[in-house]
Amino acid sequence: MTLRDYLKIARRWALIVVLGCVLSGGAAYLLTARMDRVYQARAVILVNQRENQAAPSLQDIQGSQSLTRTYAELVTTSNNLERAAGILGNTSLKTLQKKVSAGAIPETQLIEVLAEDRNADRAALIANTVAGLFPGYVEEAQLAGSEARTALNTVFVAENALPPEDPIRPNVKVNVILGLILGLMVMVAAVALIEYFDDGVKEREDIERMAVPYLGSVLLADVPKGADKREWVPSILAAEPGDDLIESYRQVQASLAFGLMASDVRVLLVTSPGQGEGKSTTAANLAEALAESSRRVLLIDGDLRKPDAHRYFSLPNSSGLTSTFLVDPQALPAFVNHVGESLAVLTGGPVAPNPTELLSSRKMKATIDALAQLYDIVVIDCPPMLGLADASLWMPLVDGVLLVARQGKTRRSALEDTIAAVRAGRKPLLGVVLNGSDRKRHFRYGYGYAYGYARRSPQ
Numbered sequence: 001m002t003l004r005d006y007l008k009i010a011r012r013w014a015l016i017v018v019l020g021c022v023l024s025g026g027a028a029y030l031l032t033a034r035m036d037r038v039y040q041a042r043a044v045i046l047v048n049q050r051e052n053q054a055a056p057s058l059q060d061i062q063g064s065q066s067l068t069r070t071y072a073e074l075v076t077t078s079n080n081l082e083r084a085a086g087i088l089g090n091t092s093l094k095t096l097q098k099k100v101s102a103g104a105i106p107e108t109q110l111i112e113v114l115a116e117d118r119n120a121d122r123a124a125l126i127a128n129t130v131a132g133l134f135p136g137y138v139e140e141a142q143l144a145g146s147e148a149r150t151a152l153n154t155v156f157v158a159e160n161a162l163p164p165e166d167p168i169r170p171n172v173k174v175n176v177i178l179g180l181i182l183g184l185m186v187m188v189a190a191v192a193l194i195e196y197f198d199d200g201v202k203e204r205e206d207i208e209r210m211a212v213p214y215l216g217s218v219l220l221a222d223v224p225k226g227a228d229k230r231e232w233v234p235s236i237l238a239a240e241p242g243d244d245l246i247e248s249y250r251q252v253q254a255s256l257a258f259g260l261m262a263s264d265v266r267v268l269l270v271t272s273p274g275q276g277e278g279k280s281t282t283a284a285n286l287a288e289a290l291a292e293s294s295r296r297v298l299l300i301d302g303d304l305r306k307p308d309a310h311r312y313f314s315l316p317n318s319s320g321l322t323s324t325f326l327v328d329p330q331a332l333p334a335f336v337n338h339v340g341e342s343l344a345v346l347t348g349g350p351v352a353p354n355p356t357e358l359l360s361s362r363k364m365k366a367t368i369d370a371l372a373q374l375y376d377i378v379v380i381d382c383p384p385m386l387g388l389a390d391a392s393l394w395m396p397l398v399d400g401v402l403l404v405a406r407q408g409k410t411r412r413s414a415l416e417d418t419i420a421a422v423r424a425g426r427k428p429l430l431g432v433v434l435n436g437s438d439r440k441r442h443f444r445y446g447y448g449y450a451y452g453y454a455r456r457s458p459q
């Protein structure tokens, strides 16, 4: 994959990834908004060590700081907190131990007493009570071990706690940012997984990477309002002049015409890896587009199991290719329907019970050869290449092959296998048509303007 491929993937998924991030950021905000607010209040205690001389030495200062650390530990001892719990009331020692913490402020003789509570005023009250009781507690402890009151260290409250305005938890900003980052990571991982496992042929580059000619893309046609979805078929005969669908087939036909000229192919097999990828649609419309350039074109429905070509031209299918087995080559033209000045169609005819036998018979070869004499180009709509022997049996009867890949449906691996099968059949592969392309991808390459036709806005 090149940097361009990565950029393309990023562009394709950008909107969904952004949406995912916004959703997870929004969810983080809502969850945070529902969480209980916790406030933290802070009181400060100053520790003054008993002085032995007028000017304190470095050792005295270091001693004071170490004493401050010791006293900081004493703030949260159960003796001190138990007294605070008694004064505060309605709270146990255990709860206070969870709510109160104390620590020496580095390089100072200050102790910071922190108290947390869901109520800002109560947080301040707890901090002030614990800090306020501490000097008395220290004094008692010193008196118990010393007789001279003057030689005592002094401890007093340097700053009372005030009720805090903002909670310390939860932090809405941080949580929303974390939500956005998490959403981004999940979305990027999901996109990477989807792209890794998505083996569908999506665009021109997927085909070009297989080192086969790309003939162009055909638009995904919209089913007209009121039409029966099962019966309707995209046909350039039924489309209005200048329609994007016609333009896309003309573009493919123009590329194909070069291939036909260069390779001298006159009997062209249209197939695809799997079912429903648009073989019949492509064969019928390309036959029509080729006939527009005043070549005599014959479309043969070569799908002996599921004939379809008659539907595109509203023809009866009571007789067709399978019926020609019973007649002499001279009678063949009688089975052919003339649907335009230059276009003729040989429908599939009644479904045969033994298509593989028919296809490998000498009679079939003679029939195709005889018909090829009567037309400039013969297009054969064929069954899928993979899973059935029919397409391989058609191979010796034709001069060249055109493959159809359906955007998003045809697997890249299946297309590669089909290309390999065509190469094994030693017939020239004129190229691959990307069928059912979405408008965005289709028009990225400027199709629709190639011949100067106006592009209609989508219905």
Ligand SMILES: Nc1ncnc2c1ncn2[C@@H]1O[C@H](COP(=O)(O)OP(=O)(O)OP(=O)(O)O)[C@@H](O)[C@H]1O
Pocket (backbone or CB within 6 Å): 218, 219, 220, 221, 222, 232, 233, 234, 272, 274, 275, 276, 277, 278, 279, 280, 281, 282, 303, 306, 308, 383, 384, 435, 436, 437
């Ligand atoms: N470009 C297109 N835009 C819209 N619909 C399409 C297009 N190409 C094909 N279809 C629709 O897709 C369906 C399958 O198309 P089609 O019959 O041509 O495929 P197929 O490969 O010949 O199928 P099968 O393997 O059954 O012979 C049909 O309903 C057809 O109308």
Ligand SMILES: [Mg+2]
Pocket (backbone or CB within 6 Å): 279, 280, 281, 303, 306, 308, 381, 382
């Ligand atoms: Mg078909």
